[in-house]
Amino acid sequence: MSDARAQQGGAVRSSATAELGGGHSIECRRWFRLSGGAVWGIAAGLYLLAEVVVAVGAPVFTSANPLTGNLEHRLLPPGSPGYLLGTDQLGRDVLARMLYGARVSLVVGVVAVAIAGSFGVLVGLIIGYRGGWLDKIVSQLVDAQLSFPFMALALSIAAVLGAGLGGIVVTLAISSWVLYARLVRGESLVMRQQEFVEAAYALGVPARRILLRHVLPNVLGPAIALASLEAGRLIVAESSLSFLGYGIQPPIPAWGNMLAEGKDYMARAWWLTVLPGLAVSLTCLSTTILGDWLTELFDPRRRR
């Protein structure tokens, strides 16, 4: 979808630069294309970096305890003295809970994506390169899992693995590795027919070495771009699961369970509904923008 847009963007610019003429056209085009998505992409990256900093350094940014509150200070609105973002129904500091809650999202975004990504890429590489019956069977399994609503799958796996951060990370990794496998399988099918791969094969280079040295580097770019898009999707999925009560359990703060608890006080305390959701949305928005930019940057077909 964004690829189509990118292609068109490229087409428009190429005709524009062609009119300008001269040997600069390729350079110009590349520079122009970079400047468009790059500004937003880098801004999104910086935002995510800032989020990592405040999540890791949460105790530095707030001295409040995210788990214990002062019942006399229940449901104070944002801006109240001592509580920048207000307090929740138990008098806990919302800012502190948001900062510590960011840790959950970031662990999910990084660890679950890393597990799913590395496993999916490995499987995709092997089945795409080998082909044959192994490819048929695994591809069929991948399709079966993809025809399954993501949330239903995640819910049932989460029910097996139990609540908690470890369970959630594994749940999301199991639910999402197939996307990488499918993507990389396709790319590695294409790669297999490339001349340099055939040449390496003809020279007697072992399959493992061909995969690692020749195929993997060429499929890594799209996989990284997918990983960025997936990070946002999994962070949303984690907060959805926590919201439904299958993820991180209270009182440990996560944006999803903060929303689930806060929604009961919606009429009196809008900030308990608005703030955690805003954090999830901004994070997801940033990874999407970053992912779109990376997709554009990495995919050689879109550079034409």
Add this chain to the structure above:
Amino acid sequence: MTRYLAGRLALTFLTVFMALSFMFGVLHMAGDPVLLLVPVDSSAEHIERMRVQWGFADPLWVQYGRFVWRACQGDFGTSLKYNLPALSLVLERLPATALLTFASILFAVVLGLPLGILAAVREGRLADRLSNVGSVLGQSIPSFWLGLLLILMFSVTLGLLPTGGMGTLAQLVMPAVTLGLYSLGRVAKLTRSSVLEVLRADYVRTARAKGVRETTVLVRHVLKNAAIPIVTIIGLQMSGLIGGAIVVETIFAWPGLGRLIVQSIQFRDFPAALAAVFFTAVTVSLVNLLVDLLYGFLNPRVVHE
């Protein structure tokens, strides 16, 4: 064509079977539902008797064989929670989800299509940029938060719409918008890029050169040719919507399949969960098949082999 269709149907059957088997295994790993069914102070003998009665005492492969055998005959067992045939429970909930999904896709298409066309025709101008920002935003806002925000705004603050339930048109508005916004973004974005692509085609230039009116060019030449990717994305969105309904139905207390899935997994109501999952998997697979067939119909250059 017949052979292609038969092959695809066989694959669909296989896919659904694998999905169902996987779900069976996962659910049974989640633990014994009998403990949730009997009173807390039940004796060990009573629990054991119930386990035998419900068939949970047999080895897993026996239970699996029995499940497959009965499922082939259309019997998914009796819901442990509602004490009703699981199949009829699911069939009862199906229309609600179908209505919600249909309303969402309608919302996404009715708004997304014109927005995308507008953005393409006014490429680079304000309308284009606004619709681009809107579609990115629409795709990033998690549905459960959007749903809560809508409730906060239209139910709690303004008092215009009911917070949940099903029955009146007013109750359909917020769930459909919540579920459909993501698809709206996708449809608008894809419509824009497809229309842009066609707008540059030679036959469009020819039509304009002949002096054909701009609206006619848009409808006759551009939209007809841009329809192919748009139909595909609508089909793909359908399967996403069915999954998304799980969250949205829970927020708005919409009595559909999604809510049944959440509740039955929570309650370890295996028969109901498996029956519900069976229907979702079948629907998603059939929608995908339909999209592929429609694709060939819209674009005669695609040959099904």
